[in-house]
Amino acid sequence: MDTAHSLEDRRAHLRATLHERGMRMTPQRQLVLDALLVLEHATPEQVCAHVQRATPTVNITTIYRTLELLEGLALVRHTHLGHGAPTYSVHEHQHVHLVCHRCGHVVESPKAVMDQLCGTLRATHGFELDASHLALSGTCQTCSQETP
Template sequence: MSDDLAARLREQGLRLTPQRQLILRAVEELAHATPDEVLAHVRSQVSSVNASTVYRTLEVLEELGLVRHTHLSDRAPTYHSTREHEHVHAVCRRCQAVTSYDPGLVAPVVERLAADGFTVDVGHLAIFGVCGDCARAESAPPPT
């Protein structure tokens, strides 16, 4: 992680700072995290990092192609590492669980749109619904 980060920063004339390293590591460890969740994770290690540093760093990391964002709620964007394989996000509207699926799941839709000249950003795709656990809990008979 650090070597890739350092190389990409140098290419842009930027420095490798401890904050940038911590923030990228936090995104990788959290898998899917909002800037506030990244901030809380980083602050558990170094209390001196502020919110604006996290937001600016996430923007830089995204420009460098080291993280991506998607919208998994109506809140802030959620970031994940590009080291993960590209994936589609399924988000439960009840429990907010996020499950990652292989992009092949939506291949017919992607191919149909591509036939019309539209290129889909699969990693940005989020499908909302109700997960199996929540659906089963909802349909279970009430306890006696």
């Protein structure tokens, strides 16, 4: 399946999900979702810059409100990859982020790497960890091999 086809399929799925929840796909919602589909992970400011290339009149307040609404509908999720602004992605994008606190490099790992920890937390504490979109801080392989 080519990228354009899968992108259109994802757009249609998101449109249908909004419709099922009694919402309509406004131009602003479409622009924000399209930006996230293209960028995959983006801060509100990055989404705004992407959207403004096509529609310069959309402001950052609209982006924040739209992201908040879409997150409330579970269409997008946010993760804090560091000390800056949250990073948003389309909800179906589920993985663990491994963030190097030295160089800032981010590696995506399947959420299955957290299965054992999730089981341990459930058995020991009755706690259900949401590991579907998580960021873990540490040192990447390259930085670990460098002398400080």
